[in-house]
C-alpha cells in the first residue's frame with residue numbers, strides 16, 4: 001500500500017524504542033523490491049556498527065550470524081518488503097538453535 005506513512009511510522013517507532021532502551025540494538029533495514037542480500041546485510045551490519053569486508057555471500061552470512069549471537073536483545077525492523085525474505089539467508093538463524101537461549105530477537109516487518 002503506497003504512501004500511507006508506514007516508513008514514517010517505523011522510523012518513529014525506532015526512535016521511541018531507542019529512547020526507551022528496551023533493546024540493546026535496534027536494527028533497521030530497507031529491503032525493497034530489487035535490493036540484494038548483500039545490501040540487506042550491509043544495512044544490518046551498519047546498524048550493529050560493524051563492517052563486512054567479505055564479498056562471498058556465505059562468508060558474509062557467517063560473519064553476520066556470529067555477530068548477532070553476541071547481542072542479547074535485538075529489535076529487527078524490516079521495511080519495504082515485497083516478497084518473503086528468508087532470515088537465515090541473511091545470517092539470522094532463529095530456528096537452528098544457534099541463538100543463545102537468553103538471546104531474544106523481535107521482528108517488525110512492514111510492506
Ligand SMILES: Nc1ncnc2c1ncn2[C@@H]1O[C@H](COP(=O)(O)OP(=O)(O)OP(=O)(O)O)[C@@H](O)[C@H]1O
Nearest residue numbers: 001002003004005006007008009010079080110111
Ligand atoms: N502522519 C503523517 N502526517 C502527514 N504526512 C505524513 C504522515 N506520515 C507520513 N507522511 C508523509 O507521507 C509520505 C509517505 O510516507 P511514507 O514514506 O512513510 O509512506 P509509506 O507507506 O512507507 O510508502 P511506501 O509504501 O511507498 O513505502 C511522506 O512524504 C511522509 O512525509
Ligand SMILES: [Mg+2]
Nearest residue numbers: 006007079080
Ligand atoms: Mg515505505
